[in-house]
Amino acid sequence: MDLIADRGRRVTVEELNTSRLLAHARxxxxxxxxxxxxxxxxxxxHYENENFKEFIPYMENDVLKQLTMQSIAKSRGGIMPQNVxxxxxxxxxxxxxxxxxxxxxxxxxxRDVQLGHRWMDAMSVDYSCLFPTGMLNIGMHPQKEMEVELxxxxxxxxxxxxxxxxxxxxxxxxxxxxxxxxxALRQVETFGGRKHVGGFMVTTVRNTGVQxxxxxxxxxxxxxxxxxxxxxxxxxxxxxxFKTCNRFLSVHALGFSWYNILHCTNWxxxxxxxxxxxxxxxxxxxxxxxxxxxxxxxxxxxxxxxSEAPLLKKKPSEYMRDMYxxxxxxxxxxxxxxxxxxxMINAETQLMYSSDYPHWDFDLPSTISDLPFLTEKAKxxxxxxxxxxLFKLPPRNEKQKANLQKFGNLTAAA
Amino acid sequence: xxxxPPAGRKRVQNRMAEKFVAKASEMTxxxxxxxxxxxxxxxxxxxxxxxxxxxxFCLHQGGPACEGLxxxxxxxxxxxxxxxxxxxxxETEMHFVCxxxxxxxxxxxxxxxxxxxxxxxxYQVLEKGDEVYVVA
Numbered sequence: 001m002d003l004i005a006d007r008g009r010r011v012t013v014e015e016l017n018t019s020r021l022l023a024h025a026r027x028x029x030x031x032x033x034x035x036x037x038x039x040x041x042x043x044x045x046h047y048e049n050e051n052f053k054e055f056i057p058y059m060e061n062d063v064l065k066q067l068t069m070q071s072i073a074k075s076r077g078g079i080m081p082q083n084v085x086x087x088x089x090x091x092x093x094x095x096x097x098x099x100x101x102x103x104x105x106x107x108x109x110x111r112d113v114q115l116g117h118r119w120m121d122a123m124s125v126d127y128s129c130l131f132p133t134g135m136l137n138i139g140m141h142p143q144k145e146m147e148v149e150l151x152x153x154x155x156x157x158x159x160x161x162x163x164x165x166x167x168x169x170x171x172x173x174x175x176x177x178x179x180x181x182x183x184a185l186r187q188v189e190t191f192g193g194r195k196h197v198g199g200f201m202v203t204t205v206r207n208t209g210v211q212x213x214x215x216x217x218x219x220x221x222x223x224x225x226x227x228x229x230x231x232x233x234x235x236x237x238x239x240x241x242f243k244t245c246n247r248f249l250s251v252h253a254l255g256f257s258w259y260n261i262l263h264c265t266n267w268x269x270x271x272x273x274x275x276x277x278x279x280x281x282x283x284x285x286x287x288x289x290x291x292x293x294x295x296x297x298x299x300x301x302x303x304x305x306x307s308e309a310p311l312l313k314k315k316p317s318e319y320m321r322d323m324y325x326x327x328x329x330x331x332x333x334x335x336x337x338x339x340x341x342x343x344m345i346n347a348e349t350q351l352m353y354s355s356d357y358p359h360w361d362f363d364l365p366s367t368i369s370d371l372p373f374l375t376e377k378a379k380x381x382x383x384x385x386x387x388x389x390l391f392k393l394p395p396r397n398e399k400q401k402a403n404l405q406k407f408g409n410l411t412a413a414a
Numbered sequence: 415x416x417x418x419p420p421a422g423r424k425r426v427q428n429r430m431a432e433k434f435v436a437k438a439s440e441m442t443x444x445x446x447x448x449x450x451x452x453x454x455x456x457x458x459x460x461x462x463x464x465x466x467x468x469x470x471f472c473l474h475q476g477g478p479a480c481e482g483l484x485x486x487x488x489x490x491x492x493x494x495x496x497x498x499x500x501x502x503x504x505e506t507e508m509h510f511v512c513x514x515x516x517x518x519x520x521x522x523x524x525x526x527x528x529x530x531x532x533x534x535x536x537y538q539v540l541e542k543g544d545e546v547y548v549v550a
């Protein structure tokens with residue numbers, strides 16, 4: 001297949017085959033014996049827009065469904081909020097433009113499941129938490145009722161058609177229609193007990209405060225069910241402050257950190273850790289460098305202004321250390337800084353590996369297993385043990401079982 | 415942290431092997447071949463009539479560094495008053511790009527263009543008549 005390079009020059013690149021593209025990942029997995037270790041990826045994606053025709057029929061409102069069905073049939077209408085972005089770097093990350101060329105077995109599992117299993121097998125990932133891609137912008141949908149309908153349809157399809165037919169290797173934290181708290185609660189009540197549902201996810205590219213009273217019933221419902229609440233970040237060039245940026249690099253670097261910094265601040269300062277002490281909270285896809293920054297910043301302010309955060313019984317950083325973080329995109333430029341970050345996060349118990357595959361800045365498990373400052377226990381916990389406990393995931397072979405047992409992660413997982 | 419050949423395996427020194435790459439007549443500018451020599455995985459490019467051969471293991475996360483797009487360096491040109499004239503493709507510098515994450519390398523040196531201290535292992539290429547060999 002030809003890709004267009006500079007000045008229209010055509011460059012022939014082999015058609016996409018995920019297993020072949022990731023052959024070096026497989027090699028790493030074999031060298032490091034990663035198959036002996038339970039590996040859980042808490043943030044992986046598929047392209048749900050390629051499946052609109054499969055899940056839009058699950059929309060409940062006939063009028064909104066007809067509007068959407070007609071829009072996707074014509075292939076011209078946009079049914080999701082769109083963002084300007086160049087994730088494929090002008091085709092440099094070849095799996096974007098070549099995605100359509102990959103062959104899958106038409107009689108096998110759903111294409112997304114087959115592709116997922118290919119990259120998971122290459123990286124030695126046992127379980128993946130599956131998230132959408134375009135729907136990460138759902139919080140910016142101008143129609144609240146459409147956000148509700150699209151989340152509902154997607155969540156039904158995911159829990160009824162996709163995850164039950166994926167050899168139990170996918171789970172999800174389902175996308176909540178957060179602009180309507182009553183509907184978000186209904187979706188927690190409807191889907192919270194279903195198999196493969198580990199919790200619920202709020203996309204953080206949005207303009208609502210997570211501390212607003214309307215959401216307390218949603219958090220309580222998730223906590224009561226023993227499920228996990230996660231916040232997944234993203235970039236948004238349309239955000240007024242980011243309009244000053246002239247490069248996608250800048251918007252991407254800042255946006256993914258910014259939205260989680262914003263919502264984590266509101267979460268901590270408003271005492272959510274005190275209100276919902278048994279609710280596990282995960283901050284996803286912001287990397288890690290922001291965490292020490294925010295811990296120091298909020299502690300500094302809190303020491304002088306405790307009257308503005310009266311629910312807190314300890315410093316903001318201590319509440320932040322009670323929460324969980326996903327690794328990717330892990331800033332691995334300065335090893336001493338990274339080690340300090342891991343210490344401040346209590347990475348051994350609070351950090352969980354994520355790949356973000358197939359997105360452009362994915363991380364392999366070796367980004368964790370090769371870190372020189374981590375103990376064996378920390379590596380096992382971060383790569384899968386902590387997630388196995390949190391999401392109650394069983395080992396897939398005897399060596400994984402022995403390792404989970406060795407590091408105290410088996411009890412709840414088995 | 416990149417994958418590379420397995421660590422700790424004994425290497426036999428002074429026993430460099432010549433591995434056939436392709437017939438020179440079958441490689442035109444812009445072509446590339448991936449060849450395997452023991453633990454070595456080598457990308458051989460033909461660019462402006464010359465051959466360049468590098469390790470196919472990206473220095474970032476071990477991706478297949480030589481199997482992606484080749485694309486000219488992007489330059490930003492400034493006017494004398496330091497205002498930007500915008501972005502241009504270089505007339506002289508070609509890059510090859512690891513398809514995993516977009517890490518770019520200088521075609522002529524194998525240097526990572528975002529940190530030139532990082533450099534892919536370079537291999538010698540021999541032309542014998544119409545045949546191209548890489549030495550590893």
